[in-house]
Amino acid sequence: MNNSILRVLMLATIFLWSCAHKKEETGHKVQTASPIDYVDPYVGTAPATVGNAADHGHGSENNAQVVPSVTLPFGMTNWTPQTRRTERKCVAPYYYTDTKIQGFRASHWLSGSCTQDYGSVTFMPLSGKLVCDPEKRATPYSHEDETVRPDYYSIILPELALKTEMSATKRSGILRFEFAQAGKGHVVITPNSDEGQAFVEYDAKAGEVRGYNPAHRIYQGNGQYAGFKGYFVARISKTPESHGMYAGDSLLSGEKSIRDRKNIGAYLSFGVEAGETVTLKVGTSFTSIEEARKNLDAEIPNWDFDLVTEQNRKVWNELLGRVKVKGEEAEKKKFYTALYHSFQQPRVFSDVSGSYISFGADSTVRKAEGFDYYADFSMWDTYRTLHPMLNIIAPDYNVDMMKSLVLKAEQGGWLPIFPCWNNYTSAMVGDHVISVLGDAYIKGLDFDIEKAYTYMRKNAFETPAEYQDYVNGMGRRGLKAYIDAGYLPVDEPVKEAFHKGEQASRTLEYAYDDFVLAQVAKKLGKTDDFKKLIERSESYSKIYDPATGYVRGRYISGEWHKDFVADKRMPYITEGTPRQYTWYVPHSPEGLMRLMGGKENFNAKLDSLFGQNQYWHGNEPGHQTAFLYNYSGKPERTQTEVKRIRDKEYGLGPGGLSGNDDAGQMSAWYAMAAMGIYPVAPGTTEYAVTSPAFDEVSVSVPGGKAFTIKSEGASKGQYLIEKANLENEKLNKLFIQHDDIVSGKTLSIKLKPIQEKALATPEKGKSTK
Numbered sequence: 093m094n095n096s097i098l099r100v101l102m103l104a105t106i107f108l109w110s111c112a113h114k115k116e117e118t119g120h121k122v123q124t125a126s127p128i129d130y131v132d133p134y135v136g137t138a139p140a141t142v143g144n145a146a147d148h149g150h151g152s153e154n155n156a157q158v159v160p161s162v163t164l165p166f167g168m169t170n171w172t173p174q175t176r177r178t179e180r181k182c183v184a185p186y187y188y189t190d191t192k193i194q195g196f197r198a199s200h201w202l203s204g205s206c207t208q209d210y211g212s213v214t215f216m217p218l219s220g221k222l223v224c225d226p227e228k229r230a231t232p233y234s235h236e237d238e239t240v241r242p243d244y245y246s247i248i249l250p251e252l253a254l255k256t257e258m259s260a261t262k263r264s265g266i267l268r269f270e271f272a273q274a275g276k277g278h279v280v281i282t283p284n285s286d287e288g289q290a291f292v293e294y295d296a297k298a299g300e301v302r303g304y305n306p307a308h309r310i311y312q313g314n315g316q317y318a319g320f321k322g323y324f325v326a327r328i329s330k331t332p333e334s335h336g337m338y339a340g341d342s343l344l345s346g347e348k349s350i351r352d353r354k355n356i357g358a359y360l361s362f363g364v365e366a367g368e369t370v371t372l373k374v375g376t377s378f379t380s381i382e383e384a385r386k387n388l389d390a391e392i393p394n395w396d397f398d399l400v401t402e403q404n405r406k407v408w409n410e411l412l413g414r415v416k417v418k419g420e421e422a423e424k425k426k427f428y429t430a431l432y433h434s435f436q437q438p439r440v441f442s443d444v445s446g447s448y449i450s451f452g453a454d455s456t457v458r459k460a461e462g463f464d465y466y467a468d469f470s471m472w473d474t475y476r477t478l479h480p481m482l483n484i485i486a487p488d489y490n491v492d493m494m495k496s497l498v499l500k501a502e503q504g505g506w507l508p509i510f511p512c513w514n515n516y517t518s519a520m521v522g523d524h525v526i527s528v529l530g531d532a533y534i535k536g537l538d539f540d541i542e543k544a545y546t547y548m549r550k551n552a553f554e555t556p557a558e559y560q561d562y563v564n565g566m567g568r569r570g571l572k573a574y575i576d577a578g579y580l581p582v583d584e585p586v587k588e589a590f591h592k593g594e595q596a597s598r599t600l601e602y603a604y605d606d607f608v609l610a611q612v613a614k615k616l617g618k619t620d621d622f623k624k625l626i627e628r629s630e631s632y633s634k635i636y637d638p639a640t641g642y643v644r645g646r647y648i649s650g651e652w653h654k655d656f657v658a659d660k661r662m663p664y665i666t667e668g669t670p671r672q673y674t675w676y677v678p679h680s681p682e683g684l685m686r687l688m689g690g691k692e693n694f695n696a697k698l699d700s701l702f703g704q705n706q707y708w709h710g711n712e713p714g715h716q717t718a719f720l721y722n723y724s725g726k727p728e729r730t731q732t733e734v735k736r737i738r739d740k741e742y743g744l745g746p747g748g749l750s751g752n753d754d755a756g757q758m759s760a761w762y763a764m765a766a767m768g769i770y771p772v773a774p775g776t777t778e779y780a781v782t783s784p785a786f787d788e789v790s791v792s793v794p795g796g797k798a799f800t801i802k803s804e805g806a807s808k809g810q811y812l813i814e815k816a817n818l819e820n821e822k823l824n825k826l827f828i829q830h831d832d833i834v835s836g837k838t839l840s841i842k843l844k845p846i847q848e849k850a851l852a853t854p855e856k857g858k859s860t861k
Contacts, residue, residue, distance in 0.1 A: 131429050137186060242408050323379070391444065439466065473712050528774075603632045715761050806843060
């Protein structure tokens, strides 16, 4: 029989096998949908097809930058198919538009970001010829052959005649490979060290492949060793017939270890029967190989892939199910997908034993007693909605995160402003660790607030004595100039940061942070601090230019920066324009109204922002803006714009997010807005009310109670509020308090019938005043 006939027979066999597996996948779906069944991990894995990202975003800002992670909520390691091999900045491991799979990665990618993966390792099953280089072993795949869920991933790879499945625990993962044809099978293990500093070894006696991939910093200390590694221990259910290491295209047969070279890894080879399955399980850790082994032994003690998947599913359903909604199926998919994305980071950094590496490039091993220690806080983003939402839905998770932040301050000497890679970064503007801690305390979470306040106050009043500490990311940028002038003047260049300059944005955000710290000081009885901080919280007024009607860069002399265009990016504004950033006074909408000459002018300028398509939802500084009409006597405009944003900026499918998801902040905005409440100023107990996306929302709160929002007609598209009652009392203004939520009250909203001119765009106003 000639080779061409053999190939035809082989392809026919693979085709029938693939079709059979597709039927199995279809049959696997449950009949009664639970919260996890509404999650679509594809959402955000491709460039945005919704919203106005292309009008305002630059480059990767137009991509949500999420991957279809198989993980547990806030898990240490996320498991994803890999289509890109690198850990370089702004390159996610997986893109929906890529056409080949290189392997399956144990990833620490900051979901939805333009940062970097770190400490990752990739596993690739192969049949037939052994090819180790990730780009050369990459194989075509079809999304029709993929199944993606939070608890489970599978893919059929026809050219390899292979099926791969993945599931995960908090710190470990399990993969199952099915070989369609008899012959030679392999598993290639690749630690993804771009720097060429990885280590891998095979221990036949222990039946383990183990190793590490060192983590490196970006932003402050760019390129420096981060003080820890991503460790792994992998075990395979089938004894290899042969093994080796590789470096590039060179196969080092029989070698047991390799280190400190680029593009290295290990391989295991074995014979397989047609239809045979081989299982791989992997423990991970940031502490040591031994701790990775302990994590694996504790979390996946046997080889039961289906049990791991079932347990994972239960955890997701418990957390997602803390919010129950009644309404349209499409909205449920958007909502539970948003929650899934919101529950990716911060990530657990401590081991089953409680061990973790000390914060700030200090390799001391410490122990978290009785709680999980967390890392990777995308603080400039998540303080706005994600952490306030956790204070409602998941305070049991968020309290451990607050304890972790306090420990970071103890270990490093300063509260970190944007703590990622277990290090200081000062990656963005503001000092929003104060907001996150303050909001949690104001809303009743139990952690050491006196100790926290010591470091919160230090951030607000002191600058590091050693300049190198400041360069390394400790302390607020430009604090002395901010305090001396009452705003951050453009004379202060702010060079010791990834985002240089941007003084007007820093002033606005410091003013808000000072306000939150003032609320904490007041509650703790620290009157002198309260007085100083509440005065500083009005510094936003000093950079408002009445001649243009917008915030503007200002010199210490009082003169305005000569460059000003309301709708263009300016050097004193962070990732946006003066028109967009002017609305960032979340703690004092009334004060901003006074600067603008009253409610009428305020509303006209706000109308022009939306009417001229200058509102940019794909970046965070404007996330509170649509809710400001609640303060200016036009709540129906909030209801209109929030619904428009929900409908236009969020969708289903791979392009369904209109910008970087930024560790879940974009998704958390949708979740809160869809519930009908929003924390405009975290650090206060107030929530703005708008029309929900659902007829009913029920949120489980501690004590076995539930906060309920009823708004019949929402699922039919009704969105304008006629009246609202909290319990049996009419809400004269559309705001509720945190105590209303945690005490389990019911908010009843009556919606007006749909009108012909629903979602009408406001008349376009002038662009400057």
